[in-house]
Amino acid sequence: MIKTDIVIIGSGIAALSVAVTLCKNGRKAIILTKGLRNSSNSSLAQGGISVALSKNDNFNMHYNDTLEAGCYYNNPEAVMALVSNAPKVIKDFINSGMKFDTDEKGNLLFGKEGAHHINRIIHAGGDRTGQKVMEELFSQLNENITINEGEMVMELRVKNNECSGVITRDLDGNINRYEANYTILATGGIGQLYPCTSNDITITGDGLAMAYRAGLELSNLEFIQFHPTMLNINGKTKGLVSEAVRGDGGILVNQNGVKIMEGVHELKDLAPRDVVSRVVYNRCLRGDHIYLDISRIENFEERFPYVSEICKENGIDLSKKLIPIRPGAHFHMGGIKASPDGKTNINGLYAIGEAACTGVHGANRLASNSLLEGIVFGRFTAENIMKSKRIALHFDDEESYVKLDKLPDKAEIQKKMMEFIGIVRYRNKIPKIIKWFENFIPDKLEKPFGKINLTEITDEQMEIYNMLTSGYLIAKSAFNRDESLGAHYIISEE
Numbered sequence: 001m002i003k004t005d006i007v008i009i010g011s012g013i014a015a016l017s018v019a020v021t022l023c024k025n026g027r028k029a030i031i032l033t034k035g036l037r038n039s040s041n042s043s044l045a046q047g048g049i050s051v052a053l054s055k056n057d058n059f060n061m062h063y064n065d066t067l068e069a070g071c072y073y074n075n076p077e078a079v080m081a082l083v084s085n086a087p088k089v090i091k092d093f094i095n096s097g098m099k100f101d102t103d104e105k106g107n108l109l110f111g112k113e114g115a116h117h118i119n120r121i122i123h124a125g126g127d128r129t130g131q132k133v134m135e136e137l138f139s140q141l142n143e144n145i146t147i148n149e150g151e152m153v154m155e156l157r158v159k160n161n162e163c164s165g166v167i168t169r170d171l172d173g174n175i176n177r178y179e180a181n182y183t184i185l186a187t188g189g190i191g192q193l194y195p196c197t198s199n200d201i202t203i204t205g206d207g208l209a210m211a212y213r214a215g216l217e218l219s220n221l222e223f224i225q226f227h228p229t230m231l232n233i234n235g236k237t238k239g240l241v242s243e244a245v246r247g248d249g250g251i252l253v254n255q256n257g258v259k260i261m262e263g264v265h266e267l268k269d270l271a272p273r274d275v276v277s278r279v280v281y282n283r284c285l286r287g288d289h290i291y292l293d294i295s296r297i298e299n300f301e302e303r304f305p306y307v308s309e310i311c312k313e314n315g316i317d318l319s320k321k322l323i324p325i326r327p328g329a330h331f332h333m334g335g336i337k338a339s340p341d342g343k344t345n346i347n348g349l350y351a352i353g354e355a356a357c358t359g360v361h362g363a364n365r366l367a368s369n370s371l372l373e374g375i376v377f378g379r380f381t382a383e384n385i386m387k388s389k390r391i392a393l394h395f396d397d398e399e400s401y402v403k404l405d406k407l408p409d410k411a412e413i414q415k416k417m418m419e420f421i422g423i424v425r426y427r428n429k430i431p432k433i434i435k436w437f438e439n440f441i442p443d444k445l446e447k448p449f450g451k452i453n454l455t456e457i458t459d460e461q462m463e464i465y466n467m468l469t470s471g472y473l474i475a476k477s478a479f480n481r482d483e484s485l486g487a488h489y490i491i492s493e494e
Contacts, residue, residue: 001177001178001179002176002177002178002179003178003179003180004028004029004030004165004178004179004180005027005028005029005180005181005182006022006027006028006029006030006180006181006182006183006184006385007029007030007032007165007166007178007180007182007183007184008029008030008031008032008184008186009032009033009153009166009183009184009185009186009187009207010031010032010033010040010185010186010187010188010207010353010355011031011033011037011038011039011040011147011186012040012041012042012043012134012186012188012353012354012374013040013042013045013130013133013134013137013353013371013374013375013378014042014186014352014353014354014355014373014374014375014377014378015031015040015184015186015352015353015378016042016134016137016138016141016378017137017374017375017376017377017378017379017382018184018186018342018352018378018379018381018382018385019031019137019141019145019382020137020140020141021378021379021382021383021386022144022145022382022385022386023141023142023143023144023145024140024142025382025386026144027144027382027385027386028144028145028146029144029145029146030145030146030147030148030178030180031145031146031147031148032148032151032153032166032168032178033147033148033149033150033151033202034150034151034152034153034202034206034459035149035150035200035201035202036149036150037138037147037149038134039200039201039202040134040188040200040202041130041188041189041191041198041199041200041203041354042130042133042134042371042374043130043131043134043200044130044131044198044199044200044240045129045130045131045133045370045371046127046128046129046130046240046242046244046304046306046307047113047121047123047127047129047130047242047243047244047367047368047371048100048111048113048121048122048123048124048129048244048368048371049090049100049121049122049129049133049368049371049372049375050062050086050113050116050120050121050366050367050368050369050372051086051087051090051120051122051372052083052086052087052120053087053090053091053108053110053120053122054108054110054118054119054120056118057110057118057120059080059083059084059086059087061117061118062083062086062120063079063080063083063084065115065116065117065118065366066079066082066083066360066361066362066366066369067079067362068115069114069115069272069362069364069365069366069367070333070361070362070363070364070365070366070486071362071363071364071485071486072362073220073362073363073485073486074359074360074361074362075358075359075360075362078339078340078358078359078360079359079360081340081360081376081380082340082360082369082372082373082376082377085376085380086372086376089375089376089379090122090372090375093136093375096140097136097139097140098124098132098133098136099124099132099136100122100123100124101122101123101124101125101126108122109122109123110122111123111244111247111248112247112270113243113244113246113247113270113367113368114243114246114247114267114270114271114272114273114276114366114367115267115270115271115272115273115366115367116270116366116367121244121247121367121368123244125305126302126303126304126305126306127242127244127303127304127305127306127307128305128306129371130371133371133375148170150170150171151168151169151170151171151176152168152169152206152459152462153166153167153168153187153206153210154166154167154168154169154175154210154454154462155167155210155213155214155451155454156183156185156210156211156213156214156349157177157178157179157183157395157397158214158215158346158349159393159395159398160393161215161345161346161347162346162347162348162392162393163183163214163346163347163348163349163392164179164180164183164348164392164393164394164395165177165178165179165180165183165392166178166180166183167397167454169454169459175454175455177397179392179394180348180392181348181390181391181392182348182350182385182390183348183349183350184342184349184350184351184352184381185207185210185211185336185349185350185351185352185355185356186207186351186352186353186355186378187206187207187208187210187355188200188202188203188207188353188354188355189203189205189331189332189335189354189355190203190204190205190208190224190329190332190470190474191203191329191330191331191332192204192205192410192414192467193205193329193413193414193417193467193470193471193474194328194329194414194417194418194422195237195411195414195415195418196230196237196326196327196328196329196418197230197237197328197329197330198227198230198239198240198328198329198330199329199330204410204463204466204467204470205466205467205469205470205471206462206463206466207335207336207351207355208221208332208335208336208355208466208469208470208473209449209465209466209467209469209470209473210466211336211351211355212449212469212473213449213450213451213469214346214349215345215346216336216337216344216345216346216349216351217336217337217344217345218334218335218336218337218357218473219334219335219336219337219357219359220333220334220335220357220359220363220477221332221334221335221473221474221476221477221478222334222421222474222477222478222480222481222488223332223333223334223361223362223363223364223485223486223487223488224329224331224332224333224334224421224474224487224488225273225274225277225329225330225331225332225333225364225365225487226273226274226277226281226327226328226329226330226422226423226487227240227243227273227277227327227328227329227330227331228243228252228273228276228277228279228280228325228327229241229242229243229245229246229252229280229292229323229325229327230325230326230327230328231310231311231314231316231323231324231325232324232325232326233314233315233316233324237326237328238310238313238314239307239310240328240330241292241307241323241325242304242306242307243270243273243367244304245292245294245297245304245307245323246269246270246292247270248297248303249294249296249297250269250292250293250294250296250297251269251292251293251296252269252276252279252280252290252291252292252293252325253290253291253292253293253322254283254288254289254290254291255288255289255291257293260279260280260283260288260290261276261279264279272364272486273330273364273365273367273487274364274486274487274489277327277423278423278424278489280325280326280327281326281327281422281423281424282424284326289324290324290325290326291322291323291324291325292322292323292325293321293322294318294321294322294323295321300318301318307323311323327423331354331361331365331370332354333357333361333362333363333364333365333486333487334357334474334477335351335354335355335356335357336351336355336356336357337351337356337357338350338351338352338356338357338358339358340358340360340376340377340380341377341380341381341383341384342356342377342380342381342384343384347390348390348392350381350384350385352374352377352378352381353370353373353374353377353378354370354374356377358373358377360373360377361373362486363485363486363487363488364486364487399453400450400451400452400453400454401453402442402443402444402445402450402451402452402453403442403452403453403456404442404452404457404461404465405442405443406440407440407461407464407465407468408440408464408468409464410463410464410467413464413467413468413471416433416436416471417433417471417474419433420432420433420475421433421471421474421475421478423489424489424490424491425478425488425489425490425491426490426491426492426493427479427482427490427491427492427493428492428493430475430478430479431479433471433475434472434475434476434479437468437471437472437475438472440468448472449465449468449469449472452465478490
């Protein structure tokens with residue numbers, strides 16, 4: 001048994017925001033990540049951080065845009081907590097050393113993205129915001145933080161509504177048990193459940209599946225945001241084309257140059273992501289090839305160095321001013337039910353970032369609110385922990401002897417999810433995927449996709465089991481919501 005004060009699962013922006021605040025206040029924590037420390041969606045994020053810092057903006061306007069994008073299904077208190085605290089938190093971040101893009105006079109530059117009615121997105125390194133933010137956060141960690149790479153968390157240690165740590169397996173194959181006073185889930189979303197995604201390869205719904213097995217409350221699982229503009233090369237996804245490209249004047253067109261968002265929404269190409277994704281998806285089903293026309297953007301390669309890099313790596317001639325795109329799974333608005341300071345229904349267990357569902361995003365996340373959420377609510381979570389005093393209960397773990405009989409491969413899960421729980425869902429077809437998932441439920445479990453024997457399973461099998469678990473839960477939630485709302489677009493029958 002490894003005893004420690006705080007265990008953080010994941011190494012994205014929410015995890016590091018917590019860790020930075022804790023370590024600067026003398027608290028020690030261990031960060032566990034199954035990949036490398038940079039294996040997170042945060043490091044890949046091209047978009048910026050939305051914050052009401054310009055003279056023409058205020059947090060009430062940010063609040064209204066967040067609610068509108070979320071189809072007013074948001075938790076208003078959580079939204080207000082986010083947007084009203086954002087200016088101070090981001091100013092503190094800048095004062096601690098973070099450098100965002102500025103003009104020649106040193107004034108912050110504000111970009112515009114989907115569903116925002118004003119320019120309020122700050123960037124770093126053009127379209128390398130996530131990378132730059134993560135580099136700064138890593139630099140602010142001190143000796144109080146230990147990072148264990150290549151150590152996969154398999155289960156949460158929960159008994160009688162109390163969490164006392166985690167069970168992991170390290171690179172040497174050792175099963176480790178951590179006894180921790182505080183456990184923080186910051187595992188990201190579920191992007192790898194789909195064949196086309198902006199998410200890091202490690203994002204396989206682990207946190208959601210572990211939370212379910214441990215008895216955590218889950219919420220809004222059916223709301224999955226698809227990003228409209230993934231770089232599409234011969235039907236394969238090669239990276240994300242930031243929404244900021246459309247904010248700077250990029251226009252979605254088909255092979256004949258027809259502007260596909262004309263007459264669809266008042267914000268046209270900067271309509272909410274669910275609207276734009278459905279238009280692109282339906283056009284593709286009709287046989288159209290969809291492109292992002294960048295001819296109106298001056299100094300494109302300087303403004304968007306990362307997008308330019310991935311385009312060139314994949315043989316796109318940027319002089320033609322057309323980037324081939326299609327939608328891909330991007331962000332999960334649902335997740336582990338939590339408050340803005342990370343608290344869940346289990347004592348000692350916190351959830352933050354994309355793994356959590358505070359209700360701040362409603363049915364559809366407003367562009368560039370995700371990095372903001374990680375920074376602001378990460379700080380809130382650390383402050384909550386620092387104000388509390390908790391000693392983990394010591395108990396022996398109950399072992400499961402249930403073994404896995406059969407598993408599909410990841411590609412099969414991804415194909416099924418896109419077919420049945422994709423951008424458009426058909427209510428009469430969803431029971432088919434639920435039944436398909438049920439074929440892989442091991443025998444002798446107290447509940448579907450419950451705890452299994454950890455000693456005779458590989459990390460790859462554990463990931464697949466977590467994908468099956470998360471997919472099953474999402475499909476059940478999608479079936480239970482009859483009406484279309486935001487990112488959940490459902491039709492009664494095909």
